[in-house]
Amino acid sequence: MHRVRVRIVEDALDANNTIARANRDDFDRHGVSVANLMGAPGAGKTALLERVLHDLGGVRAGVLEGDVQGSLDAERLASLHVPVTQLQTSVGFGGECHLDANMVRSALPSIPLEAIDLLVIENVGNLVCPAEFRVGEDARVMVAAVTEGEDKPLKYPLMFRACELVVLNKIDLLPYVDFDVERWAQGVQAVHPGVATLLMSARTGEGVTALRDWLAALPERRMVEA
């Protein structure tokens, strides 16, 4: 029973990877770099995008918004005047807790790939499953918040491992919560040695320039690697 289940999960992940590669081919054909933005509900993913997307130094950005239901985040981003495509995971049954390659593939016709250089895919708020499903991205960015507690890297190691950049958001709240940045950083390095980290506050704007630079450099880094 257990082995059968493991086999089914492995097959599903294999099928997902095949579709992710097809997505990647389409992104490549249009010269679009893709960042998969992950994090717990309320970590501040949308707030960070509101801060950085309007000024990426000539890099034309677009957003694919993944939500279980509704379009609140897409509405928030509309004022940035970047193309935003909404993807809902609740269609058909209870609601998926993550995006997978097939969902992203189904949204491709609605994304103006010819008009953008960078696509940010905002995943469903969740610290577990999004880490298991590649969607055809170049880089994965995870957003943690000081309000979630310093123990999260050790409790949800796969998520902290499955990314190229870890952003620690809401540092403006550090004086009001029990959160030891040093201990959190040790936890991050314990589960993902050498991963890049950025500290910031979407509320005050502190540290936001570093994330903007990182995202803006993604198309360039990608060309160097290719």
Next chain:
Amino acid sequence: MHRVRVRIVEDALDANNTIARANRDDFDRHGVSVANLMGAPGAGKTALLERVLHDLGGVRAGVLEGDVQGSLDAERLASLHVPVTQLQTSVGFGGECHLDANMVRSALPSIPLEAIDLLVIENVGNLVCPAEFRVGEDARVMVAAVTEGEDKPLKYPLMFRACELVVLNKIDLLPYVDFDVERWAQGVQAVHPGVATLLMSARTGEGVTALRDWLAALPERRMVEA
């Protein structure tokens, strides 16, 4: 393809409900009331338990700790001198993002049911899937935090619907975040009309008595309903 998938999901939920009823029978036989505690990562589920479990007015409590990996929460609760059983969802593959009835069933032999009146099952931190899986509980309690933003009831409606009590935690941080309690409460009532809500802070202890009373009364309420 889509219909097949819906069918598989429905079958899985049916099978889960059957096992949940078996769990419920075992709990009933021992006269144990069960609360399923759900919420996003970092909402403060463990911190609330640290506040309330040591003094439930004669009600003997036990905890079943659900985590993807590790036993950090169980270690935190050990000092309360209540029986704590650890359940890890990472065994076998990538890690489940929720508890299901079968996982809880596998843990039953390790829980001293004859020595407790109330079992609190702390679910995996996640605002989506835990709401879809009954585990044999009498009541479901969800913990939200002001740091997660006032939009969460509308973004994750199933979770706010699938509970008998909604706790809003971290109200000590209200002066430092943009969170309109009234608007949040309207969202909660929009997706789950009439549901009970409690405002509290595990950090300062404000409002904690109300949660303690609610949990302590669960065995009594259950007998009245039976």
